[in-house]
Amino acid sequence: MRITYLSTFFPLRGGIAHFNERFAAELVGRGHAVRAITFSRQYPKLLFPGKTQEETGGAAGAAPIVAEVRVDSIGPVSWWRTGRSIRRDAPDVLLFKYWISFFAPCFWAIALLARGNRRTRAVYVVDNFIPHENRPGERLLRWLAFRCVDGCLVMSEAVEKDIRAAHPRLPIERSPHPVYDNFGPARDPSEARRQLKLPEDAVVALFFGYIRPYKGLDLLIEAFPSMADLDPRLHLVIAGECYEDEQRYRNLVKASPVADRIHYFGDYIPNDAVATYFSAADVLVLPYRTATQSGIVQIAYHFERPCIVSDVGGLGEVVVDGATGYVVPAAGGDALVEGMRRYLNGPKDMRQAIRQERRKYAWDAFAEALERLAARIR
Numbered sequence: 001m002r003i004t005y006l007s008t009f010f011p012l013r014g015g016i017a018h019f020n021e022r023f024a025a026e027l028v029g030r031g032h033a034v035r036a037i038t039f040s041r042q043y044p045k046l047l048f049p050g051k052t053q054e055e056t057g058g059a060a061g062a063a064p065i066v067a068e069v070r071v072d073s074i075g076p077v078s079w080w081r082t083g084r085s086i087r088r089d090a091p092d093v094l095l096f097k098y099w100i101s102f103f104a105p106c107f108w109a110i111a112l113l114a115r116g117n118r119r120t121r122a123v124y125v126v127d128n129f130i131p132h133e134n135r136p137g138e139r140l141l142r143w144l145a146f147r148c149v150d151g152c153l154v155m156s157e158a159v160e161k162d163i164r165a166a167h168p169r170l171p172i173e174r175s176p177h178p179v180y181d182n183f184g185p186a187r188d189p190s191e192a193r194r195q196l197k198l199p200e201d202a203v204v205a206l207f208f209g210y211i212r213p214y215k216g217l218d219l220l221i222e223a224f225p226s227m228a229d230l231d232p233r234l235h236l237v238i239a240g241e242c243y244e245d246e247q248r249y250r251n252l253v254k255a256s257p258v259a260d261r262i263h264y265f266g267d268y269i270p271n272d273a274v275a276t277y278f279s280a281a282d283v284l285v286l287p288y289r290t291a292t293q294s295g296i297v298q299i300a301y302h303f304e305r306p307c308i309v310s311d312v313g314g315l316g317e318v319v320v321d322g323a324t325g326y327v328v329p330a331a332g333g334d335a336l337v338e339g340m341r342r343y344l345n346g347p348k349d350m351r352q353a354i355r356q357e358r359r360k361y362a363w364d365a366f367a368e369a370l371e372r373l374a375a376r377i378r
Contacts, residue, residue: 001374002033004086004120006110007097009038009067013268015209015295016097016127018182023125024065026363027370035091036067037082043102044074073106083113090117093374096149099127101138104145111148121150121377123370128292129162132214146170150377153370156293156314171376175369176318179361180299183274192280198263202235205340206281206305208269209296211242211249216287216310216332221252221262223287223333227340228258234340235261236285239277241268278303283325283343287336291315301358304351308339318361322346323353 005024008017024034070085072078086094094114096107111122124146131138151171154160160174193200205227211217217238228234242249246266253262269277278284284300284307291313298318300307307325309315319325326346328339 001092001371002035002089003027003093003095004035004037004089004091004114005095006037006071006082006086006107007095008042009036009065012038012042013270016099018180018271019125019295020097021065022178022180022182022363023366026367028065030364030367034065035089036065037070037086038067039071039073040069040078041072041074071106071110073103076109079106079109080113083110086110086114086120087117090119092120092378093370094120094122095370096122096124097127098124098145100131101135101141101145104141108144108148115148115150121374122148123151123153123373123377124149125153125155125370126159126163127155129159129166132212132290142166151373153366153373156317158313159292171373173369173373173376175366176314176361177293177295177298178363178366179301179358180295181302183271183278183299183302185275186303187275187279189279192276195276196237196263196265196280198235198237198280199233201233203231203233203283203344204281205234205236205283205285205308206277207236207238207240207285207287208277208299209240209294211238211240211244211246213244214288214290216289217249218252219289219332220285220287220336221249221256223336224262225256225258226333226337228261230337230341231344234344235263237263237265237277237281239265239269242266274299275303278305281305283308285336285340286310286315287332288312288315289330293318298358298361301354301361304354306343306350306354308336308343310335320353320357324350324357 007020009020024036027034070082114120154174155177160172190200224236253259253264284305286309288310293314297307307319309319310330311327312330316327319327321327326339326342328335
């Protein structure tokens with residue numbers, strides 16, 4: 001197929017860009033012609049809670065996709081030019097990554113123009129249909145976003161149910177979030193811990209990724225003293241940029257009776273440092289209040305690290321309880337402590353089970369799902 005892929009690509013940063021780069025590379029490897037288009041402005045500075053929107057550690061992966069910088073998310077002229085360009089190019093599929101309704105006017109306008117050639121079909125790879133955090137005008141924007149889409153590719157049963165409830169006739173294919181293998185091999189754990197100034201003999205629990213209210217980091221920090229009582233070697237590493245009031249979390253850490261065993265790295269973790277954090281860790285902890293799916297689990301699987309996750313959204317679909325990690329009720333502190341207790345008393349090496357499980361999460365299977373969807377909507 002000829003595919004135009006419009007989303008975030010390097011040098012824009014974050015998990016969405018990592019996904020797009022890896023998926024585009026897989027499609028190219030399968031013989032499809034992929035034209036990548038990215039944003040000249042992804043978010044206005046006023047609306048972006050982070051420190052920078054661009055990657056600081058180089059591209060993830062050995063052969064990054066080179067994307068055309070065309071789209072201003074709040075610039076209708078760029079929408080018109082991009083849509084007209086895609087319409088002339090007449091790809092079989094116009095592929096978007098959909099995760100937030102902010103982009104609805106932009107995606108709607110470009111898809112409307114591009115589909116005018118009657119050949120091109122618009123497809124969303126949907127992270128979230130219902131947002132983690134409600135915003136003004138959400139329902140109207142979501143309605144607009146799905147006015148000009150011909151099919152959806154989703155990664156969890158929860159998201160599929162949400163879309164089907166609102167759009168029962170919309171063609172959908174589901175395939176789980178593939179494993180991120182963008183960040184190279186694991187590093188020597190001792191060297192990784194030395195770089196992060198962690199005790200070499202520590203048991204290291206890792207919270208990784210952007211910090212937002214729905215991710216429940218406050219629950220983890222508050223539960224950590226009880227976790228720490230389970231093993232005097234247990235340490236917590238928090239690694240990621242905060243997208244709300246960071247001082248709140250730092251105050252929670254400072255007030256903790258085991259603050260000396262909590263290590264807070266509050267900046268965005270660049271691509272070339274991801275392996276260091278996961279190599280230093282023994283177990284990933286995702287105390288989410290809500291979720292659809294998480295690419296963070298798939299990074300952990302790449303580095304063969306087990307996960308303790310809240311049973312929300314699609315998290316419980318990808319962690320095999322007792323084999324590749326532990327699934328706990330989304331009930332806060334006591335549940336997280338029990339999950340850590342099970343981890344500390346459980347199998348000492350889950351790597352073989354993780355290797356077996358991650359075979360389900362191959363990029364070629366995800367690409368096949370897109371190919372099936374494209375065949376259905378032609």
